[in-house]
Amino acid sequence: MLLDLVNEFGKAFFETFWMMSIAVLFAVLVGVPLGIALFVTREGMFFENRFVQQVAGTIVNIIRSIPFIILLVVLIPFTKLILGTSMGPTAASVSLTVAAIPFYARLVEASLREIDRGVIEAAESCGASPWLIMKDVLLPEAKPGMIAGLTVTIISLLSYSAMAGIVGGGGIGDLAIRFGYYRFQNDVMLITVIILIILVQLIQFIGDRLAKAASKK
């Protein structure tokens, strides 16, 4: 019985880790360029473009306004199309990814907006190309903010991932719901909640440390 439970925890832990890793990977791979695109197409920036700004901005806002549990269901056909199945942790990671990208893109954009406009102008006055400015000014200057933003994203994803059970995604949160909530096993619920608290604390701690190390201010 105890061994079963330990096994369940191990499995759940791995499932959460798997789902989140995929979502975080894509959040960075797609969210960072998207966040930069949102920033550099703003008014007064070098790729100022109202159309891109509004279209991308609207799509990001629409996805962000859909409750995750609904997104999870709405995306079932899409998940089936790209993975061939809509069940399991990998399938759940598709909706987590779709939720994570616009979430992180906005945080990336926000950290870019924190950069002093003058620093970008000074780079322009050196004759730097937009590409060089993005690579050597925007990214390094926004790095601490982007790390802090990623920390927030990961923690939000951890809480979203609890709903992955709907599509058989599993994971720690799902374990808490199945055993703790449906079966009234309060001890299991308590343990999973404690594990989640520790996880969040740990992620926040590591995130803060990394952000601080990246900041040279």
Place this chain on the structure above:
Amino acid sequence: MIRLEGITKQYKNTTAVHDISLTIGKGEIFGIIGYSGAGKSTLVRCLNLLERPTKGKIFVGGEEITALSDRDIRKKRQEIGMIFQHFHLISAKTVFDNVAFSLKAAGIPKEERNARVPELLEMVGLADKAKAYPAQLSGGQKQRVAIARALANNPKVLLCDEATSALDPTTTDAILQLLKEINRTLGITIVLITHEMEVVQKICDRVAVMEAGKIVELGTVYDVFSGPEHPLTKEFVQSVHSFSLPERLLESRKGTIAKITFKGDSAESPIISETLAKFSITINILHGQITYINDKPLGTLIIEAIGSRQEIEAAIRFIAARTKQLEVLADVA
């Protein structure tokens, strides 16, 4: 070196710069002074097209920059360095990388960059700070890094947008000294924006006074200091070269109070002693100062001439003829 033809910059409902035409010579240190909101910053930002003028043409080194494509403007900017009031360094990069950034922008390969950056840091006196981050430097040091960055690609022009306004007086002097040195040794034309007349006095050759988007007075710094015409110019000159007498002195005067301005040679000849020898009056010196501008003396003296009305008038005519500038502030009581 720089020629502006009818430059106007309009924002939605305000005109920041109004139809300015101006020529700045090669190797000159040209100052533009005005209060905030006068449009001087907008004007200087037009010179490297950080701000695009609404109307008019700008020529830098004989080339019309207002006609260039974005790509060519970037290339042209390598000939026009710029420094700012708040330095605007990349905080996440070391001093070395901040300077190297400019060279990177010009497409200079890494080995050359690694050779050139230490030279530049040496020039601005920061050879030992290559590995430091901007946050670890003082304001003066940050501005030195910014200067090294601006000079990295051997520009012909250096634009300074309130470059010393965030610095304390001692550091300001050191930075001005460095700018003057750069101007002399490298022959770089410097355009400097400021609201401090002291800065103009210390390093500029010519100065333009701006108000409400227009140039209200323009001339060599010496001429502007010795004979300011526009009220605003007078105000600026008075800020460093001020002679206000206490009311009490004017009221209790026994003779005529006059302000004498000595320009050039007259500042070095003994006019007061000559006057005393020639006329039977006594002279009481109330206030005096000699300022050197571009190594030329500019003296101002406020005197009280006491004696008979006739003698005083003759003496004043004598002084006025020799100095060309004499202003009677208060006649004999």
